[in-house]
Amino acid sequence: MRILGLSSATKVISVGLIDGDKVLVDAxxxxxxxxxxLSYMEEAGIKSEQIEGIAVADGPGSYSGLRGGLAVAKSLAxxxxxxxxxxxxxxxxxxxLVDKEGTIxxxxxxxxxxxxxxLFKASQGELIRLTDDSVIKLExxxxxxxxxxxxxxxxxxxxxxxxxxxxxxxxxxxxxKIKAGETVDPLSMVPKYSHKPNIREFHQSH
Numbered sequence: 711m712r713i714l715g716l717s718s719a720t721k722v723i724s725v726g727l728i729d730g731d732k733v734l735v736d737a738x739x740x741x742x743x744x745x746x747x748l749s750y751m752e753e754a755g756i757k758s759e760q761i762e763g764i765a766v767a768d769g770p771g772s773y774s775g776l777r778g779g780l781a782v783a784k785s786l787a788x789x790x791x792x793x794x795x796x797x798x799x800x801x802x803x804x805x806x807l808v809d810k811e812g813t814i815x816x817x818x819x820x821x822x823x824x825x826x827x828x829l830f831k832a833s834q835g836e837l838i839r840l841t842d843d844s845v846i847k848l849e850x851x852x853x854x855x856x857x858x859x860x861x862x863x864x865x866x867x868x869x870x871x872x873x874x875x876x877x878x879x880x881x882x883x884x885x886x887k888i889k890a891g892e893t894v895d896p897l898s899m900v901p902k903y904s905h906k907p908n909i910r911e912f913h914q915s916h
Contacts, residue, residue, distance in 0.1 A: 711729070711730060711762050711763065711885060711888070711889075712727065712728070712729045712734070712756065712760055712761050712762045712763070713727070713728050713761075713762065713763045713764070713765055713881045713882075713884050713885045713888065714726070714727050714747070714751070714761050714763070714764050714765070714786070714881060715727070715728070715765045715766070715797075715877040715878060715879070715880030715881025715882070715883075715884055716742065716747070716764070716765070716766045716767065716779050716782065716783050716877055716880060717766075717767040717779070717799075717802060717874070717875045717876055717877045717879075717880050718742045718767070718771075718775040718776070718778055718779035719767040719768075719769065719770070719771025719772060719775050719776055719779065719799040719875055720771055720772065720775065720799070720818075720867055720874060720875060721772075721867075722738060722874040722876070723738065723739050723740070723741065723742050723775070723779075724736075724737060724738045724739065724874070724876045724877040724878075725737050725739055725742075725747055725750055725877040726876060726877030726878030726879070726880060726881040726882075727750075727751060727754065727756060727761075727877075727881065728878065728881045728882060728885065730885075733878060734754045734756060735750050735751065735753075735754045735756075736876070736877070736878050737750055737877075742778050742779055742782050743782065744782055744785055744786055744789075747782065747786070758789075758790060759790065761786075761790055761792060762792055762793075763792050763793050763794070763795070763884060763885070763888045763893075764783050764786055764787045764790075764792055764793070764794040764795075764884070765783075765794070765795050765796075765797050765880045765881050765883065765884020765885070765887070765888075766779050766780055766782075766783035766794070766795075766796060766797065766880065766884075767779060767796075767797055767798075767799045767802055767875050767880050768780060768796030768797065768798070768799075768899065768900075768901060768902050769796075769798070769799055769901045769902030769903055769904070770799055770800070770818060770820065770826040770843065770902060770903060770904040771799045771818070771875075771901075773901070773903065776901035776902075776903070777901060780796075780899055780900070780901055783896075783899075784896040784897075784899060787896050788896055793888055793893040794893060794894060794896050794899070795884045795887040795888055795892055795893055795894060796894065796899055796902075797879075797880045797883045797884055797887070798828070798843055798902075799818065799826075799875045800816040800818060800826060800827075800828040800843050800875075801816075801828070801830065801837070801839065801883060802875030802876070802879040802880050802883060803816050803818065803865060803866065803867070803873050803874065803875045803879075804816050804828070804830040804832075804837060804865065805837055805879040805882065805883060806865065806873040806874075806876075806879065807832055807863050807865060807873070808832050808835060808836070808837045809832065809835060810832050810861075810863055811832055811833060811861065812831070812832060812860055812861030812862060812863055813829060813830070813831055813832075813840070813858050813860065813861065813862045813863065814829070814830040814831070814832055814837075814862075814863045814865060815827070815828075815829055815851075815854070815855060815862055815863070815864050815865070816828050816829075816830065816865055816866055817848075817851070817864065817865075817866035818866050818867055819866075819867065820845050820904040820905065821905075822905065823847065823848070824845050824846065824847060824848075824904070825845070825846055825847075825848055825851075825866075826843060826844070826845055826904050827841075827843070827844050827845065827846045827851075827854065828840075828841050828842065828843045828844065829841040829854070829858075832863075837883075843902075843904075845904050845905075
């Protein structure tokens with residue numbers, strides 16, 4: 711099944727296209743536009759009508775990035791008449807370590823001295839969610855990890871633990887969601903912000 715994955719939740723904007731286990735497109739792009747995305751598909755020899763599903767990182771993340779990514783994903787899903795799913799940005803980041811056994815703690819800067827946080831477990835090539843996405847203070851991280859036994863992998867977008875919610879990961883997780891019947895109505899999809907949008911911050915990001 712050919713799934714297009716879009717990630718614009720962080721500073722790194724990327725597009726991924728898979729056909730089952732096969733990677734067809736894995737690209738970092740300067741901006742997210744339908745025409746640009748479809749041009750990458752054409753370069754890979756894939757026509758737009760061959761895309762069978764859309765997956766998009768729906769939060770948490772930057773206000774403008776999430777809005778733009780969802781707008782493009784919803785437009786493509788409507789135009790191509792294919793199912794669409796939203797994927798947690800934190801889950802897409804964690805998926806970078808899906809082949810490493812142990813617990814994965816994901817941290818994504820939420821500003822205001824806070825971090826988006828979630829725990830996952832990697833086991834035999836599968837990613838298992840242990841907690842919901844939440845917002846924590848960095849000083850509370852030790853408490854969150856206190857009762858975890860075994861190896862803990864800390865990952866996020868900060869220097870030293872950097873991993874991005876790349877489009878390929880979004881596509882792979884999206885495929886699992888589509889197969890599980892977790893598709894949504896494009897009209898009902900909204901970004902999942904960690905805080906209510908701040909108008910001043912939104913305009914500064916443009």
